[in-house]
Amino acid sequence: MAFHNRLTSIERARVTITKLTCPITRNALRAIPLTDFIFGVYVSRRYRYVYIDNPKTGCTSLKSAMAELELRGSESNLDPLNPEVIHYDASPLKSFAPIFPNPTLSSLAAQGYRFVTFVRNPYQRLLSCYLNKFDSNATMDNPQARRMPHGTAPGDFLEFIEAVVGQTDQEMDPHWRSQTINIHFGRITYTHIGRFENYALDYKATFEKLGIPHTDIPQLRHLNKTKAGRSRLREFYDEKSQEAVYARYRDDFSNFGYSYELPD
Known part of the structure; x- marks a missing residue:
């Protein structure tokens, strides 16, 4: 069942x-909108795990592989490379919203479901977001632009940074919201938190931690790639923007062990 901004009395x-x-949900909804919370939860009933989505950390490739694994052996004609199957309600990992009377995140944890997610260096993640959602997306109907302070796309990367660091987590789009908030860090006991910087190995490790036999792990396909590599960071960041990002996303740097310095 889909939940929208205007809820019915039953919803x-x-x-x-x-x-x-559900303490996890209660604390999450203090910081983010309900629709973002629901959108970020992917549940595998077949393999008993929960993936918490954290955009711009290789999630498209991972969710495609998870959909492929979930569909394997079924008679479904869903295509795990289709964006609707990867990200939206057509995904086999989106069979229900984690809202009562459905299983909630707390109840799934109590049932022994394992939780996994990915994180990324905040500097690189924000640059990847800008390049993917704004620099290469000039369409008039850009859903991410609607989440900017004035509802319009930024003129350049420095304008993007200046705008988003002034937003609250509630106002932010998940693509640039604090990862600490996105993954409910400290509220969920994770089986595995992968790192984008070590993606190929941690992609494999994610499935291994979930008990998937090595021979059953789907082939890694690098989907939705952007050119936000370490060598490009200094082309976009100046000292002011670097300081602003570190200050706004300090929890991410601290919780996930990333340095103030731009990666070399």
């Missing part, structure tokens, strides 16, 4: 009960 009641019974 509001379901959310209220969920917040009363």
Whole structure:
């Protein structure tokens, strides 16, 4: 069942009960909108795990592989390379919203479901977001532009940084929201938190931690790539923007062990 910004009375009641019974959801909804929370949860009933989405960390490739694995052996004609199957309600990992009376995140954890996610150096993640969502996306109907302070796309990267560091987590789009908030860090006990910087190895490790036999792990396909490599960071960041990003995303740098210095 899809939840939208304008909830029915029944949906509001379901959310209220969920917040009363699920500490993870209750704390998450203090910081982010309900629709973002639901969108970021992917549940495999077949393999009993939960993937918490953290955009711009290789999630497209990972969710495609997870969909492929979930569909394997079924009679479904869904294509795991189709964006609707990767990201949206057509995904086999989106069979329900984690809102009462469906299993909530707290109840799934209590049932022994394993939780996994990925993180990325905040400097690189923001640059990847800008290049993918704004520099290469000049369409009039850009959903990420609507989440900018004035509802319009930034003119350049420095304007993008200046705009987003002034937003609250509630106002931010998940693509540039704090990763600490996106993955509910400290509220969920993770089986594995992969790192984008070590993607090929951590991609494999993610499935191994979930108990998937080596021979069953889907082939890694690098989807939705941007040219936000380490060598390009100094082309975009100046001292002021670097300091601003570090200050706004300090929790991410601290929680995931990233340095103030731009990666070499």
